[in-house]
Amino acid sequence: MQGERLITVNGKHFHYSWLRDNCLCPECRDPNSFQKIYDISEAQSPPEPLSVVEEEDTLTITWKEQPIHQSIFPTSWLMAQVNELDTSEESLNKITLWNKAELEKEPILRHDFPNCDADMWVNQLFSLGFTILENIQSTQELESLVCSIGPVYETYYGRLIPVKPIKGTKAVDLAYASVYPLLPHTDFTYLNAGRVLQFLYCVEHNASGGESIVVDGYRVAKDFRQNYPEYFNVLAETPVHFKQFDLHSQYYLCNINPILKLNQKGEVSEIYFSHKNCKPNLKFDKIESFYEAYRAFFKYLKSSDYQYLYRLKAGDCLVIQNFRILHGRTAYDANHGTRHLEGIFLDWDYFKGRHHFKQFQHLY
């Protein structure tokens, strides 16, 4: 079916402006980089077809241009574009929200890294937001794994970040102070780095206490939304300052995000929560309602109903979507035993980008 500004193929509408902009011919799209060359701003007016020919497998449009130009679109490619309209994290990949009780019903949470099928842990990561890899031999092996996916996301703590009490020097982060429990939080709220994947590798752990905690922030947010819709809206609509003052490295870092960031569809897509860094410099009339909502949400996060506790042993690696899963640990006594983890980060875009390459490469 053809209308003035659109064509319908297999019941799906395609706009002429979009079709002209996305012409697949080698003059319009570079066949090596697949990047767009055609510059739609040079066209005198919105694109108009001279003729449109629909065949079984292709749509051929001849454009009213000087000189005339022809675009040929495989029908399969057009149909795939319709699906891509809706490329939120949630729709492209199966997501299972969990609380503690539900998680403990799941059969497999740990993967023997040297021998397991990589699809297993990758799928679990997409589905649950975290996974546990076992029997990684060394930090070198861990770094090789990360580098095989994408470049390490290096922070000012370094490429590999030691997580252990620093004896004799002053801790620059509460994460290094074993005496405190580390409440569920996301990392790097004070940097523009929410969407990273965190690898927390256990080098040694013989201290008593110091269990690792993970919490499904998407699940908590969903329940919170249901029970406290007004508080939910406050946390979704109030941009909050997260700050880190580091005397040693001479940074005063600050990033501003709402605690619950929604995607286009109104679903929670990113969670920013780090009480130790949260410094809500809000206008006065916003403060009361913000703190009410904040206190209520914080109580949810601290509830044992949501917390999955796991004791990492040497060779284990907890892999966490930092924008969905909050993590923490119980307190421990650093004077009796050692708990030494090493953290390394990867931009989630690369992990997702490698995964999507496999899903979509047939279209190129």
Added chain:
Amino acid sequence: MQGERLITVNGKHFHYSWLRDNCLCPECRDPNSFQKIYDISEAQSPPEPLSVVEEEDTLTITWKEQPIHQSIFPTSWLMAQVNELDTSEESLNKITLWNKAELEKEPILRHDFPNCDADMWVNQLFSLGFTILENIQSTQELESLVCSIGPVYETYYGRLIPVKPIKGTKAVDLAYASVYPLLPHTDFTYLNAGRVLQFLYCVEHNASGGESIVVDGYRVAKDFRQNYPEYFNVLAETPVHFKQFDLHSQYYLCNINPILKLNQKGEVSEIYFSHKNCKPNLKFDKIESFYEAYRAFFKYLKSSDYQYLYRLKAGDCLVIQNFRILHGRTAYDANHGTRHLEGIFLDWDYFKGRHHFKQFQHLY
């Protein structure tokens, strides 16, 4: 003045919830990391003072708690918090919007790196969004400069990214195809990496053509908003897909952002524009208005009124706020001469964080 939920100091309101949450004592805020320890979600009800004592330099609040707790706030610290309420990029640092004619009136745009006052180029970067450093001896010297500020933002192209035609192999990006002019764009629109600082260092340039182009996106957006408020709103409200399919590295990268991202105050804070990567997979009813706005904005970006052209010579380094300044180059003939740049990136947060450290360290 005291009200039920607030206290007024020097005419500024402070809410008790906020004051209790931000108590500066060593039990509530770790004196080494300056991170918050006090957990406001544990309080039974919103904080209430037993007594409030205002002296010339301090505010002392005794809280109705078991056991009672006392917070002492220096008045200077409280006043600084009021200023920090408003920590947008634009308000903390002087920003000067420019077009080509206005820029050419400015006296200094280039800085002799080995001998200049660093404050000069740093201030220019905050003010104009770009600067030019001259007489950098080598990529090693450039990398040392970047590393002295913060960790290199490494991409899948590497730490240092060669920008030159790749002979004999297929270019993975149009940036390497000298035959095309490179229209003004921002980098890494397809990654969650808009807020980076780009260093574009010239190793060699003796080709004819290949002038570097910079455009002040904030200025263009401001003029565009004035002349086409409806189009402006479309670009600010429509999330757009930016995609990069890389057959060699096996990534299908995608990030979604509006072309004009506004901050809390409704000002443009980030610009995402890369025509070669823009693939607006929009709902059908949004397409017509989007393309109209897009074409109009693209014409503004291509207008010579906004473009500052500069021919980089060996040793020059163009430093660009990627979220404000669009960059590009004119076409050139790679068969007659060489144009070899090297790019390196730094998260803007570190640059800003070092700067703000100097501004705010007296408060810690």
